[in-house]
Amino acid sequence: MGADRVNGGAAGGRETGPRCIGIFGPFGSGKTTLLEAVLARTGAIARQGTVGAGNTVGDGAPEARAHAMSVEVNVAEAEHLGEHFTFLDCPGAVDFLGDMAGVMPGIDLAVVVAEADEKKVPALQVILKQLEDRGIPRLLFLNKIDRTSSRLRDVLTMLQPASAVPLVLRQIPIWNEGIATGFIDLALERAYVYREHAESQVIDIPNEAMAREVEARFSMLETLADHDDVLMESLLEDIAPERERIFADIGGEMREGLICPVLFGSAEHGNGVGRLLKALRHDAPGVAATRARLGLEETDGPVVQILKTVHTLHAGKLSVGRLLSGSLSDADTLTRPDGEQVRISGFYRVTGQQASKRAQAQAGDTVGLGKLDGVNTGDTLGGSAPAPQLAPLAMPQPVLGLAISPRERRDEVKLSAALAKLCEEDPALVVTQAQDTGETRLDGQGEMHLRVALERLTGKYGLAVETGDPAIPYRETIRAGTSVRARHKKQSGGHGQFGDVAIDIRPLGRGEGFVFGDTITGGVIPKQYIPSVRAGVEEALKTGTLGFPTVDIGVTLTDGSYHSVDSSDQAFRMAAIQAMREGLPDCRPVLLEPVHQVTIACPSEATARINAIVSARRGQLLGFDARPGWSGWDEVQALMPATELSGLIVELRSATAGVATYSSRFDHLAELTGKAADLVLARHGRQAA
Structure with missing residues (x-):
C-alpha cells in the first residue's frame, strides 16, 4: 500500500483540475471567517471581511447577517498556484444541517473547522459522522489557536471521540508566553512564525521545542505506519523514513478515509491559511475520485449533480451543480431523472450572492445553471439520456412545526408559491395541508430554521403572515x-x-x-x-x-x-x-389525545436529563439503548402525547449543547380526562359532557 502511494498514480499522485471543497463545522467555529481568509490569501478578494461587520463573501443573505450565522450554503471560487478551487461553506447550526446532505455528494474533500471547546465535541461528531458514512475524505482545521491555552495533545484527546478514525497532528504550535506565535510542520521538520494576513516566515526550530517536535513527529509516523508496512519497518529499525513517503502516506491515508489530518491556525488573523492551501493543493482528491466514490464511470456526455437550489428575485431559479463528467456550456440540454429534457438558460460562476456569466465548464467545475424547471437539489442530470441517481436526497424528519396563513386573504396564492420556492431552496422545510383542520403547516428542523424561513417570506417575498401552534388532532x-x-x-x-x-x-x-x-x-x-x-x-x-x-x-x-x-x-x-x-x-363521551412513539437521539452523558424531560411532559419511558453506529450516543424510546411534542426539540437541544434530535410516529389514541381535558375543551370553547 505504501509503495503505491510513493510511486504515484490514483492512490497517491497529486490531483489536478478543478476541485470542490466543502467547509463544515459546528456553529461558531469560524467556517465563514476561514473562507474569507482563504479568498483574501488567494487574491480572490482584495481584503478580508468579518462576520461582525457583515461584509464577508459568505453569509451575504440578509437573514445570515441579521443573526451573524450561516443559514445556507455559500459558494466561492479561488485560484491557488494555477489550480482552481470551489469552496462550499455550509451552515454549522444543527437546524441547517439539511444543506449538508445536498452538498456532500459533489465535494472532493471536507475541511472540518473545529475549536478547543469540549461543549462542541458532540456537534463535531454529528458532522464527522455524516462525512464518514459517505466515505468523504476530510481534514480538521483547529481554529482560534490564538485563544487556546491548553496543550494541543490534550485538545486532540478531547476531540478524538468525535472521529471514528485517528486524528493525526501535522503540526505543533510554537508557544511564546502562552500564545501560539507559529508552528512546526512535522512532515517537513521546519518551523514557521505567523505574520498577520500573510504567508508565515520560515525560522529555525526553537531549542525549547525540539523535544516536543521529535515526540509529536514519531507519534504521527506511528499512526501512519499502521497502514504502511515499509514505514513500520523503518521505525522499528530506527531508520529515518523518506520525506516523500511521509507525504504520500498522509495524503493517501486521508483519501482512503483511514486518518483525519489536523492542521491549526487562526482564520481571523489569516494564520495557518497558507499551510491549509498547500494541503488542499497536494492532498485533495479530484473529480475522478469523487466519481469513483459515487459509483459513476467517466462519460463523454455531461453528468451534473445538483448541490443547491436558489431562487433569485431578478434571475429566477438557479441550480448550483457539480459537473462530474463531460463538458457543458450555456443553452446545452440536460435530461432530468424523469426523462424530460431541460435547456440551460444562463450559465454562471457563483460567488456569494453574486452570479457572473461564464462561457463553459469542464469536469470538476461547479457552476450555476439557470432556469432548470423541474430540477431539484439532489438530482443527477444526464446529457441526452437520464443519468443514474447517484445520491438521492434524504432529509431528516421535521422536529418543529407552525400553522401559517397570510395576514391578508388575497395573498393565499402568493403564500403558496413562496412556500414552494422556500422548500425548493431548502428541502429540510416541509409544507403540508392538514385535512382535518384545513391548516397550512410549515415544519422544519428547529426554532431558528423556521424563524429564518419566516424572515424570508417577509423580506424576500414581501408577505405578512400569521403563525401559531398547529392544531392537535384530538378525537x-x-x-x-x-x-x-x-x-x-x-x-x-x-x-x-x-x-x-x-x-x-x-x-x-x-x-x-x-x-x-x-x-x-x-x-x-x-x-x-x-x-x-x-x-x-x-x-x-x-x-x-x-x-x-x-x-x-x-x-x-x-x-x-x-x-x-x-x-x-x-x-x-x-x-x-x-x-x-x-x-x-x-x-358518556370522553376526549382522546394522539400519542406518539418517540425516539430521541442524544449523547449518553445527557440521557438522564432527557429522561427527566420526557417524564415532565407526561411521557412514558420505554427504555434506552446505545445508538447504532454512534459511539457515545443513546436512543431513548418513549410514548408521548402529541401536544407535548410542541417545543420538545428546543428543550432537548438546550440540554445537549444543541445536538439532540428525535423522530416520532403516531402510535395510538388515549383517553384524556381531568384538568388536562378541561383545559383542552376550554381552549376550544367546549365543556365536558
Whole structure:
C-alpha cells in the first residue's frame, strides 16, 4: 500500500483540475471567517471581511447577517498556484444541517473547522459522522489557536471521540508566553512564525521545542505506519523514513478515509491559511475520485449533480451543480431523472450572492445553471439520456412545526408559491395541508430554521403572515351505548320531508374505527334509503358532543318508517343526524389525545436529563439503548402525547449543547380526562359532557 502511494498514480499522485471543497463545522467555529481568509490569501478578494461587520463573501443573505450565522450554503471560487478551487461553506447550526446532505455528494474533500471547546465535541461528531458514512475524505482545521491555552495533545484527546478514525497532528504550535506565535510542520521538520494576513516566515526550530517536535513527529509516523508496512519497518529499525513517503502516506491515508489530518491556525488573523492551501493543493482528491466514490464511470456526455437550489428575485431559479463528467456550456440540454429534457438558460460562476456569466465548464467545475424547471437539489442530470441517481436526497424528519396563513386573504396564492420556492431552496422545510383542520403547516428542523424561513417570506417575498401552534388532532369516543329514535318531518307545500330512524349506538375497542350495520326487515325502511342513514351518521360523527370527530363507535339501524311520497335520501340523512346528536350525549363521551412513539437521539452523558424531560411532559419511558453506529450516543424510546411534542426539540437541544434530535410516529389514541381535558375543551370553547 505504501509503495503505491510513493510511486504515484490514483492512490497517491497529486490531483489536478478543478476541485470542490466543502467547509463544515459546528456553529461558531469560524467556517465563514476561514473562507474569507482563504479568498483574501488567494487574491480572490482584495481584503478580508468579518462576520461582525457583515461584509464577508459568505453569509451575504440578509437573514445570515441579521443573526451573524450561516443559514445556507455559500459558494466561492479561488485560484491557488494555477489550480482552481470551489469552496462550499455550509451552515454549522444543527437546524441547517439539511444543506449538508445536498452538498456532500459533489465535494472532493471536507475541511472540518473545529475549536478547543469540549461543549462542541458532540456537534463535531454529528458532522464527522455524516462525512464518514459517505466515505468523504476530510481534514480538521483547529481554529482560534490564538485563544487556546491548553496543550494541543490534550485538545486532540478531547476531540478524538468525535472521529471514528485517528486524528493525526501535522503540526505543533510554537508557544511564546502562552500564545501560539507559529508552528512546526512535522512532515517537513521546519518551523514557521505567523505574520498577520500573510504567508508565515520560515525560522529555525526553537531549542525549547525540539523535544516536543521529535515526540509529536514519531507519534504521527506511528499512526501512519499502521497502514504502511515499509514505514513500520523503518521505525522499528530506527531508520529515518523518506520525506516523500511521509507525504504520500498522509495524503493517501486521508483519501482512503483511514486518518483525519489536523492542521491549526487562526482564520481571523489569516494564520495557518497558507499551510491549509498547500494541503488542499497536494492532498485533495479530484473529480475522478469523487466519481469513483459515487459509483459513476467517466462519460463523454455531461453528468451534473445538483448541490443547491436558489431562487433569485431578478434571475429566477438557479441550480448550483457539480459537473462530474463531460463538458457543458450555456443553452446545452440536460435530461432530468424523469426523462424530460431541460435547456440551460444562463450559465454562471457563483460567488456569494453574486452570479457572473461564464462561457463553459469542464469536469470538476461547479457552476450555476439557470432556469432548470423541474430540477431539484439532489438530482443527477444526464446529457441526452437520464443519468443514474447517484445520491438521492434524504432529509431528516421535521422536529418543529407552525400553522401559517397570510395576514391578508388575497395573498393565499402568493403564500403558496413562496412556500414552494422556500422548500425548493431548502428541502429540510416541509409544507403540508392538514385535512382535518384545513391548516397550512410549515415544519422544519428547529426554532431558528423556521424563524429564518419566516424572515424570508417577509423580506424576500414581501408577505405578512400569521403563525401559531398547529392544531392537535384530538378525537372523542364513547364509554356507553344507547338507543334513540328520531324523526325528520317537514311540510312546506307540495312534497314534504319525512324520515324516521331508530338506532343503537355502542362503543367499540380502541382503534376499531367506525362500524355501521342494520337489522331492517319487512321493508320498514326501503333499502335505497339505508346508505343515506349511514351518510347522516358519518356526518354527525365529524363533530361529536365535545366538538371533535368521534371514533371507535358502532351504529346499527334497527327500525324506522317512511312515507311513500315525502320520504327521500335527504330526509333520512337528516333524521340520522338528529338521532346521533340526541343519542351521543347519553353515551358518556370522553376526549382522546394522539400519542406518539418517540425516539430521541442524544449523547449518553445527557440521557438522564432527557429522561427527566420526557417524564415532565407526561411521557412514558420505554427504555434506552446505545445508538447504532454512534459511539457515545443513546436512543431513548418513549410514548408521548402529541401536544407535548410542541417545543420538545428546543428543550432537548438546550440540554445537549444543541445536538439532540428525535423522530416520532403516531402510535395510538388515549383517553384524556381531568384538568388536562378541561383545559383542552376550554381552549376550544367546549365543556365536558
